[in-house]
Amino acid sequence: MxxxxxxxxxxxxxxxxxxxxxxxxxxxxxxxxxxxxxxxxxxxxxxxxxxxxxxxxxxxxxxxxxxxxxxxPAAIETSPTLPNEIGMHRVAFSVDDIDEALEIAARHGCYPLRGVANYRDVYKLTYVRGPSGIIVMLAEDLSTS
Missing domain, CATH: 3.10.180.10 (2,3-Dihydroxybiphenyl 1,2-Dioxygenase, domain 1)
Known part of the structure; x- marks a missing residue:
């Protein structure tokens, strides 16, 4: 199939x-x-x-x-999900410039949950709380820079 x-x-x-x-x-x-x-x-x-x-x-x-x-029917309000909750909790995007992506997110009132991390000099990544509480992961591939 x-x-x-x-x-x-x-x-x-x-x-x-x-x-x-x-x-x-x-x-x-x-x-x-x-x-x-x-x-x-x-x-x-x-x-x-x-x-x-x-x-x-x-x-x-x-x-x-x-x-x-x-x-x-009317939408049901829920608490924003946490990264460790069971079920779908985020959508992830590769970006070519994480700083620019964070500036765009900030214009919408959306900020990292904690900060930007460096994963083994391969990725810079962060989780942003997006609209309606959606967790959006942004990742910049450092190996292509």
């Missing part, structure tokens, strides 16, 4: 703020829609499912994020 990763879906409080954050980092919006109806209820498993969605893509065309903001 062949398998391909299609996208990573992330529920957000404010889809416009999340789109602004990720497009400023370099992703592009490749589609937007509002979804509802029986097919959406069946696919997602929620009655009355109604959401705004946006599909974003990395410049290389391989990575995709699907952001969704629920209109109905």
């Amino acid at each position: 062949a398998i391909t990763l299609e996208n990573v879906g992330i529920a957000v409080q404010d889809i416009e703020a999340a789109i602004a954050f990720f497009t400023d980092l370099g992703l592009t919006v490749v589609g937007r829609d509002t979804v509802s109806g029986e097919w959406a209820d069946t696919a997602v498993g929620l009655d009355g499912n109604h959401a705004k969605i946006a599909l974003l893509q990395t410049p290389d065309g391989h990575g995709r994020l699907e952001l969704f903001e629920y209109i109905n």
Whole structure:
């Protein structure tokens, strides 16, 4: 059986703020829609499912994020995840300039959880708390510098 990763879906409080954050980092919006109806209820498993969605893509065309903001049922607030909690908790991006990426994140009020680490002089990396509490890992490959 062949398998391909299609996208990573992330529920957000404010889809416009999340789109602004990720497009400023370099992703592009490749589609937007509002979804509802029986097919959406069946696919997602929620009655009355109604959401705004946006599909974003990395410049290389391989990575995709699907952001969704629920209109109905109401979104459920949760505490921001911690790096050691079970389940999906972060999305990771390679960047060619981590300092520039952090400047962009800061313009959106998003900052590293602690700081920028150097992993064996191979990567500079950090976890940033992004929009809607999403943990975003940014990593600069030092071997190509």
